[in-house]
Amino acid sequence: MLIYVIGGLAFLTIAGVGLALTGDKSEAARKRAKAIGTGGTGSGRRGKVMDENAKRRQKTQDMLDTMRKQDKERRKSIRPQNLQSRLTQAGLDVPVSAFWIFSLVLGLALGGTVYILGFDGLVISGISFKSRPALVGGAFFFGAVGLPRILLGMLTNGRNKKMINQFADALDIIVRGVKSGLPLNECVRIISKESPEPLRTEFAMLTDNLSMGAGLERSLNTFYKRVPLQEVNFFMIVLMIQSKAGGNLSEALGNLSSVIRARKMMREKVKAMSSEAKASAMIIGALPFVVGFLVYMTTPAYVMQLFTTDTGHLFLTIGVVMMSMGIFVMRKMINFDL
Structure with missing residues (x-):
């Protein structure tokens, strides 16, 4: 009888210890499951870090967007709105009045040259384009308005x-x-x-x-x-x-x-790489003028037919238009903007 009592007590003792250990593990397992389900401490820290990174990226993106807008506004503002801005970009520390005086003198010089040469226009296919005042006025306008701005652009590009x-x-x-x-x-x-x-x-x-x-x-x-x-x-x-x-x-x-x-x-x-093409374009562009000058040196009457007859005026106009188109196309082909 005593043996049965001792065996029962031992069984109860072992069962109690087993239940105690199993309960602790189950509680730990429940805690782990709860931590996994709710995000846990480590996941919370990772989430906070991810939120901070996202905020930092958003802040950087907002700053870049702001700077992009400011850059567009700057690009609009740097466009020369007046003549003084263009003079400043060209590095010319002169007043606008001095530039206009120079333009006026250049226009008078070019118009006076056309007037002294006596060229009064062309006759193309029986249509007369002769108007000496119009030619002198056009030369004056080009010399006073167009040519100074071309020179100003060249100075700006060189600077x-x-x-x-x-x-x-x-x-x-x-x-x-x-x-x-x-x-x-x-x-x-x-x-x-x-x-x-x-x-x-x-x-x-x-x-x-x-x-x-x-x-x-x-x-x-x-x-x-x-x-x-x-x-x-x-x-x-x-x-x-x-x-x-x-x-x-x-x-x-x-x-x-x-x-x-x-x-x-x-x-x-x-x-x-484009120097060869540029040299070829310069040679091709200058060839008609060089050949025309050499022919004029040998037989002036033959070349003067272009300037004294209606048919010569027609062919001269066609040649100038085609040469201008060719030079424009070659310039577009050999110029690269980086």
Whole structure:
């Protein structure tokens, strides 16, 4: 009997221990299942990190959208609205009145040349286009309005090419200065003192604006209006992003310098590859005039038929129109914009 009692007590003891252990595991399992179902502590932390990353990405996207809108507005604002803006972009520090005086003198010179030569028009297929006052007036208008603006555009393009060739070196100066501990304003001041023209003048203007407290964004906008180049726009975007979001300025400007040099190298490669086509176009375009001059030197009466007879006027007009069309097409074929 005693043996049965001891066996029952042992059984109850073992059962109780088993139930206790099984209950703890079930409770732990229920806790784990609850944590998995509700997200748990680790998942909550991961969720918070993902939310922060999403907010950061959204903030960056909003900033990029804002800068894209500002860039569109800047592109609209840099278009020269008046003659003074075009003179500034060409690097001419002259008043508008001086430009108009120069245009008037050039128009009078061209109109006077046409009047002195006595050319009064053409007769094409029996239709007379002779009007000496109209020709003189057209020459005056072209000399006073068209030709000065063509010269102004050539000066602007030449200045922009010099700026592009010098801009990467200016960025390298800023990169080395920032790495050595100099502030951005001091690096810009060094460029304004040590660089050649036109980089010296533009960075001197930028330095003056920053020193007078105009602010970085306003100073860069003024710089971009004076020099409307993609390289300057990239420079402006990098500085604006760095000032708002932070980051390694020297690394960003170093990468920008590499990009600008790569663009310059690509532009030179395109120029070298298209040089043969340009030389051919120049030869083909100049060939009729050279041949006509040589024929005139040998037999002047033969060439003068183009200028003294109605049939000659007709063929001369056809030749000028076809030559103009050919030159225009060849120019479009050999010019590449990067």
